[in-house]
Amino acid sequence: SGASPEAGLYTAILAGFTAAVLGGSATQVTGPTGAFVVIVYGIIAKHGLDGLITATLLAGIILLIMGLLKLGSVIRYVPFPITVGFTAGIAVTIFTGQLNDFFGFGIAKMPAEFVEKVMVYAENLNKFSWQNFAIGAAALLIILVWPKINRQIPGSLVAIIVTTVFVQLMGWPVATIGSRFANLSGGFPPLRFPNINLDTLRQLIQPAITIAILGGIESLLSAVVADGMANTRHDSSQELIGQGAANIVSSLFGGLPATGAIARTAANIRSGAISPIAAVVHSVTVLLITVLFLPYAKLIPMAALAAILITVSRNMVEVNEIKKLLKAPKTDRLLLLTTFTLTVVFDLVVAIEVGIVMAAIFFMKQMADAALIKEHSVTDKTALDSVAVYRLNGPFFFAAAESLIQSIDHEVVEKEAIILEMQRVPAIDATAVNVLEKLAKKCREHNTRLFFVHLQPQPAEVLRQAGYMEELGEEFFVTELPEALEACSDLVN
Structure with a gap:
């Protein structure tokens, strides 16, 4: 040396x-x-x-x-x-x-x-x-x-x-x-x-x-x-x-x-x-x-x-x-x-x-793969075929956000309402908010209703601070899935 x-x-x-x-x-x-x-x-x-x-x-x-x-x-x-x-x-x-x-x-x-x-x-x-x-x-x-x-x-x-x-x-x-x-x-x-x-x-x-x-x-x-x-x-x-x-x-x-x-x-x-x-x-x-x-x-x-x-x-x-x-x-x-x-x-x-x-890349990939599960059926028989229900799992961050658009894209055109069940989502980031804004815009273009169910405190606060709730309407943020399905049924009828 x-x-x-x-x-x-x-x-x-x-x-x-x-x-x-x-x-x-x-x-x-x-x-x-x-x-x-x-x-x-x-x-x-x-x-x-x-x-x-x-x-x-x-x-x-x-x-x-x-x-x-x-x-x-x-x-x-x-x-x-x-x-x-x-x-x-x-x-x-x-x-x-x-x-x-x-x-x-x-x-x-x-x-x-x-x-x-x-x-x-x-x-x-x-x-x-x-x-x-x-x-x-x-x-x-x-x-x-x-x-x-x-x-x-x-x-x-x-x-x-x-x-x-x-x-x-x-x-x-x-x-x-x-x-x-x-x-x-x-x-x-x-x-x-x-x-x-x-x-x-x-x-x-x-x-x-x-x-x-x-x-x-x-x-x-x-x-x-x-x-x-x-x-x-x-x-x-x-x-x-x-x-x-x-x-x-x-x-x-x-x-x-x-x-x-x-x-x-x-x-x-x-x-x-x-x-x-x-x-x-x-x-x-x-x-x-x-x-x-x-x-x-x-x-x-x-x-x-x-x-x-x-x-x-x-x-x-x-x-x-x-x-x-x-x-x-x-x-x-x-x-x-x-x-x-x-x-x-x-x-x-x-x-x-x-x-x-x-390790970080592998972790993000694993989290992104586990972030979205489509609910093919719901117990509530009042649900219509024109309603798509998705359950999100884990933190909804930049690595997982884009997969949401890819999974739901065709549903926006085919369905009259989309429900995002977010009880298992503890946190979201700015990229997720941006993706949700794009999703809401596309839903408006196709006259498709977008509901959020059971938001956790952090996602709710982030969406509120971003003005997302006010823009979409407070009535589209509900606490239980049956409530969202009933609202969808009323809208369709």
Whole structure:
């Protein structure tokens, strides 16, 4: 991304601690994530490190405001197939990202995109390192087997200790944190306030909004994943407040943008976390390692860390839920597969945007299909063949409004009266009013009477405000179907 490794450590410490204390998720772990790599790189290239710090500060303020305005609840409107789809997609992304270290390919610069990443792996198969693979496989085996021996100590911690000691004793030439990040140094950064003026705001407000939106979405989605894994329930607006404060604190110490990290959160839960104390301990541990034990941390094999993340990715995939959704209606299956594919091929933001739009379109189509039912017969024998009765179901909105005209169009010409039974219509919108106005006009042209039965409060108020009732006549709005049929009979006679 162009930022130093130390900046990432500072972010994990400061932002992680702040979000754990002030956030709304019991098990969320906050820190720098791969989702910000492209954004951070672009800001540093154009505005420098100071520009990134300022943009992070502004993003934190925006997130704080969003949380105070209770905008976090919007995540509740994300359908379940989308959540399962992007979670599985993230798992695949995490898994493929670890193969370089697990197999010891030694690829210095990995592309961010999935397809390009697979192509690079294919081109570097001849660089396979059996020592790195052996360490990774050993760590993976320890992680899988250790819980059967002792559940109190996390298997990932045991795997790191065992593989690190083994590598040092054997002197194997495997990649370690120290060899990967040679310039990594300890210590703690000083407090620094960015220089903000009107010109700076103009230049950085757009990147700041991008960081805030991406950070907010990813944090809330991570919290949803955490809820599913830990059987908890997060406070979405409070989480935005915590994330906003975390980014503000991170920026004041030269850190990077922070968000809820799905991989670290999943690892946190799999290690037994049940409260924010685990995330606080995580931040304190990173602080101690950075300040006191960095020389020892540099000895940790990258293959062991890759094994931990491979295990995390495996545990993130909700196999049972995927099996259920694959037997669900076609629209749910399409949402699941589309979100999964877009998360893997592109990124989480694209997947969520497309998934939400698709879900909205599917919902509107379903509502429109269920909005109109023709009553072919009525119990009242006084009804004449020249009267058509229609019962509308559900909200009468723009997606369903046009189908009314298409269904009734021929009846206007053939019948002497049309009755719209609207007891099951809780709400209508401006498009529905416009369609009803067109229907009334056509009825007048063909001398066909139009009756409304049992209007609910909202539709009645909307039609009254639009002047529709006054134009049509109050006598054509009745409370019961027999009353409308009797009026039709009188008119025909």
